Amino acid sequence: xxxxxxxxxxxxxxxxxxxxxxxxxxxxxxxxxxxxxxxxxxxxxxxxxxxxxxxxxxxxxxxxxxxxxxxxxxxxxxxxxxxxxxxxxxxxxxxxxxxxxxxxxxxxxxxxxxxxxxxxxxxxxxxxxxxxxxxxxxxxxxxxxxxxxxxxxxxxxxxxxxxxxxxxxxxxxxxxxxxxxxxxxxxxxxxxxxxxxxx
Amino acid sequence: xxxxxxxxxxxxxxxxxxxxxxxxxxxxxxxxxxxxxxxxxxxxxxxxxxxxxxxxxxxxxxxxxxxxxxxxxxxxxxxxxxxxxxxxxxxxxxxxxxxxxxxxxxxxxxxxxxxxxxxxxxxxxxxxxxxxxxxxxxxxxxxxxxxxxxxxxxxxxxxxxxxxxxxxxxxxxxxxxxxxxxxxxxxxxxxxxxxxxxx
DNA sequence: AGGCCCATGTAATTTGTTACATGATTCG
DNA sequence: CGAATCATGTAACAAATTACATGGGCCT
Numbered sequence: 001x002x003x004x005x006x007x008x009x010x011x012x013x014x015x016x017x018x019x020x021x022x023x024x025x026x027x028x029x030x031x032x033x034x035x036x037x038x039x040x041x042x043x044x045x046x047x048x049x050x051x052x053x054x055x056x057x058x059x060x061x062x063x064x065x066x067x068x069x070x071x072x073x074x075x076x077x078x079x080x081x082x083x084x085x086x087x088x089x090x091x092x093x094x095x096x097x098x099x100x101x102x103x104x105x106x107x108x109x110x111x112x113x114x115x116x117x118x119x120x121x122x123x124x125x126x127x128x129x130x131x132x133x134x135x136x137x138x139x140x141x142x143x144x145x146x147x148x149x150x151x152x153x154x155x156x157x158x159x160x161x162x163x164x165x166x167x168x169x170x171x172x173x174x175x176x177x178x179x180x181x182x183x184x185x186x187x188x189x190x191x192x193x194x195x196x197x198x199x
Numbered sequence: 200x201x202x203x204x205x206x207x208x209x210x211x212x213x214x215x216x217x218x219x220x221x222x223x224x225x226x227x228x229x230x231x232x233x234x235x236x237x238x239x240x241x242x243x244x245x246x247x248x249x250x251x252x253x254x255x256x257x258x259x260x261x262x263x264x265x266x267x268x269x270x271x272x273x274x275x276x277x278x279x280x281x282x283x284x285x286x287x288x289x290x291x292x293x294x295x296x297x298x299x300x301x302x303x304x305x306x307x308x309x310x311x312x313x314x315x316x317x318x319x320x321x322x323x324x325x326x327x328x329x330x331x332x333x334x335x336x337x338x339x340x341x342x343x344x345x346x347x348x349x350x351x352x353x354x355x356x357x358x359x360x361x362x363x364x365x366x367x368x369x370x371x372x373x374x375x376x377x378x379x380x381x382x383x384x385x386x387x388x389x390x391x392x393x394x395x396x397x398x
Numbered sequence: 399a400g401g402c403c404c405a406t407g408t409a410a411t412t413t414g415t416t417a418c419a420t421g422a423t424t425c426g
Numbered sequence: 427c428g429a430a431t432c433a434t435g436t437a438a439c440a441a442a443t444t445a446c447a448t449g450g451g452c453c454t
Contacts, residue, residue, distance in 0.1 A: 002412080002413090003412080003413065003414095005294060005297070005413095006413090006414095008301075009297055009300075009301070011301075012300065012301025012304060013300070013301070015301065015304060015392075015393075015396065016300075016301070016303075016392070020432095020433075020434090021433075021434070021435095022432065022433050022434075025433095026432095032297070032300070033290075034291060034296075035291070035292075035293050035296035035297045035299075035300070036292055036293070036294070036296075036297040037290055037292065037414085037415095038414085039414085039415070039416090040433090040434075040435085041414085041415075041416085041417095041435085041436080041437095042413080042414065042415085044434060044435060044436095045435085045436090048435095062433090063422070063423065063424095063432085063433090064421080064422045064423060064432055064433050064434085065421085065422080065433060065434060065435095066432080066433060066434090067433090067434085070396075070397075071396060071397070072396075072397050073396060073397045076304065076393065076396050076397075079301060079304055080304050080305060083298060083301065083302070083304060083305055083309075083313070084305065084309060087316065088294040088295040088297075088298055089294050090294070090295060090320065091232075091236055091292075091294075092233060092234070092291065092292070092293065093234075093235055093236065093290075093291070093292055094234045094235070094291065095204060095235070095287040095288050095289070095290075096287040096289060097233075097234035097235075097356055097359065098204070098208055098231070098234045098235040098287075099282060099287055100234075100352055100355060100356050100359075101208075101211065101212070101215075101231070101234070101349070101352055101353060101356060102207075102208070102210075102211025102212070102214065102215070102278060102282065102349075102352070103282070103352050104215075104347055104348050104349055104351065104352050105211060105214060105275065105278055105279050105282060106279060106282055106283065108347070110282075110283060114282070117286065121289065146381075146384045146385070146387060146388035147377060147378065147380075147381030147384040147385050147388070148303055148307070148378075148381070148384055148385035148386065148387065148388030148389050149303050149388035149389065149391070149392055150300070150301075150303055150392065152303065152385075152388065153299055153300055153301070153302050153303050154300060156299060156374050157296055157299050157300060159370060159374070160296065160299075160367075160370050163366050163369075163370050164363075164366065167362050167363065167366045168359075170362075171358060171359050171362050175355050175358070178346060179346065181346075182345075182346030182347070185345045185346040185347055186345070186346050186347035186351075187347065188345060188347065189345040189346070189347030189348035189351065190347050190348065192348070193214075193215070193348055193349065194214075194275065197214065197269075197270055197271075197272060197275050198269075198270070198271050198272045198275075201440080201441090202440080202441065202442095204441095205441085205442095219404095219405075219406095220405075220406070220407095221404065221405050221406075224405095225404095236442085236443095237442085238442080238443070238444090239405090239406075239407085240407080240408080240409095240442085240443075240444085240445095241441080241442065241443085243405095243406060243407060243408095244407085244408090247407095261405095262404085262405090262450070262451065263404055263405050263406085263449080263450045263451060264405060264406065264449085264450080265404080265405060265406090266405090266406090
């Protein structure tokens, strides 16, 4: 199966609820983008392949050529087997941390501004997650929710997002404050290192 | 410039210390892999291009055809301008969280085992970072370290890694415990959802 | 002498993104 | 009737991984 991760993710999502390619693309855009970005030019060919393999089928045709897909029994088995038999690839790609390794190239003021941007952006994300969490809690109080099923798993992911953003903001704030406090030392160390360039 | 992120990262790392392509590849493998994985088939062509563009130069030739590269003044300026003028792409790709969204496909016992694996792996990482941190602290007590320069930035990244892994282990442990405690509910919700497949 | 790591490169393939292309339906 | 959004697809390009390929130098 070409592109194992994306294909299995599509199976898993369709197992939770039958959807069209467009619906899946919106789901990736709205909630999954923070875990696994995927856009329609990847999704549509992958769905076509899953259908050929008999792991999903068109369960309904709607207006505007919409095709709603549902997993088959084989599709569920495939997704489960993938979860059981393989470990996640735990590689992360974090451009901000990569940039941090070269942040000493900027002066203390610019470095503090870098962290200011990070703090602002991650506070914004945190607020968004807090709001979603509050809405979820309200829903839960009305309808209840079992400790299982797709919604419960989504709630666990949201908890992680909250913790992550809180911790990130705390770390970035602490780093920013130290850079500002020791600005003179920061600039001196920078000067020493830059002096040895191109000689 | 083809592949802006990797090329700028190479400039930044070479600004910190002149190195060979092999040295850069080892650095990515040892310490940068957790922020930005990159391997030699990407690194060597990128270095060749940076040299053609005059942003780095061969500062030394060693045994086994080793070429040590150093940044030029233009290379430093380019890296600084990139840091100043562009914002990091904050997209993350986390296969574990993606899998979490479909974890309800497994029964409570298997789901708890999934978290057990995560906890074990991230505890291992945490221990590694704690050891590096202890070594850094010992070095700092002997030699001191200014609040700036490449080593200080690496220490900030290490702090983030420590916080991240601590928070991750705490979250995963809490999630695992709740799944185990409410195993019956988990399995019931799973059964309900799976029952509607392929009809 | 043989094994291991140093050291550099290219080719083939896979994965992901951006741009191009088209048309239907709904809502104001 | 015009704009927005729904809906699906392909083409071209960029980025990243895996496999292939080669040889030098060090250590025992």
